[in-house]
Amino acid sequence: MGQDKGADVPSERDPFDVLGGFDPVDEHELPDPHSEEADALLDRIVAEPRSPERRTSTPRWRRTAVVAFAAVVVIAAVAMTWRITLQLSTPVVACYEAADLDSDRFGFAAEGFPTVESCRAPWLDGTLQSADVAAGQVPPLTGCVTESGDLAVFPSAEAGVCEALGLADLVPSQRQDGLSDIALANERLIALFIGSECIAFAEAEVAVRAILDESGLAQWSITGDANQQRLPCMSYALDVSNQTVILVGIPGPEEE
Numbered sequence: 001m002g003q004d005k006g007a008d009v010p011s012e013r014d015p016f017d018v019l020g021g022f023d024p025v026d027e028h029e030l031p032d033p034h035s036e037e038a039d040a041l042l043d044r045i046v047a048e049p050r051s052p053e054r055r056t057s058t059p060r061w062r063r064t065a066v067v068a069f070a071a072v073v074v075i076a077a078v079a080m081t082w083r084i085t086l087q088l089s090t091p092v093v094a095c096y097e098a099a100d101l102d103s104d105r106f107g108f109a110a111e112g113f114p115t116v117e118s119c120r121a122p123w124l125d126g127t128l129q130s131a132d133v134a135a136g137q138v139p140p141l142t143g144c145v146t147e148s149g150d151l152a153v154f155p156s157a158e159a160g161v162c163e164a165l166g167l168a169d170l171v172p173s174q175r176q177d178g179l180s181d182i183a184l185a186n187e188r189l190i191a192l193f194i195g196s197e198c199i200a201f202a203e204a205e206v207a208v209r210a211i212l213d214e215s216g217l218a219q220w221s222i223t224g225d226a227n228q229q230r231l232p233c234m235s236y237a238l239d240v241s242n243q244t245v246i247l248v249g250i251p252g253p254e255e256e
Helices: 015-021 036-047 060-085 116-124 177-194 201-214
Strands: 092-096 105-109 141-145 151-155 221-224 233-239 244-250
Touching: 092 116, 105 177, 116 141, 116 151, 177 201, 177 233, 201 221, 201 233, 201 244
Parallel strands: 092 151, 221 244
Antiparallel strands: 092 105, 141 151, 233 244
């Protein structure tokens, strides 16, 4: 009967005896565990610095950087959404002579809903002029929205002109109802104050309240500025964001 060739493997040896056979240290050469020599050896082993372990996980600083970058992206996306969806909130229109916020401009309060087309007139009548535009001609116009909700119109056909100027684009689908009410009230307020030499605070407050209610702005409030108590006559200002008409004190005719 044939036999397998190879070394015999003892099957009944204690596994610790097997491991002991590979131990290169002769236990007879070791110092007594309670001796000073053994204590010194232990102190030397403990004091020896260990090399740092190599890790393959992502370092914390890198994970933090990734999270911070993601947060910046989210914030930027939110800011961009705000820029795109900002709507007009006042009847104020500013027609600029160039695609530059520091250029000459013609401003007015629109009688109805502010539109880019309302800036054609100052180009046609020569109020706005440019070396790049022939007299009596209207250049391509682009409307943007300022942080205060005003319409700013520039002579440009570039799609990114609003963003380049730090302004928002117009929202074509914006409802005109609320802003038309503001424009109507503003028109009536202009007529009220221009038609009177001097309106005292109490009289102005009653008249302005009536105009607001008749114009669909019953939720608006009326307040006075710091001068309304010491000056006899009133003018006004609109704070659209806070839905408030501010009565502004001005000198009387005899004090001018």
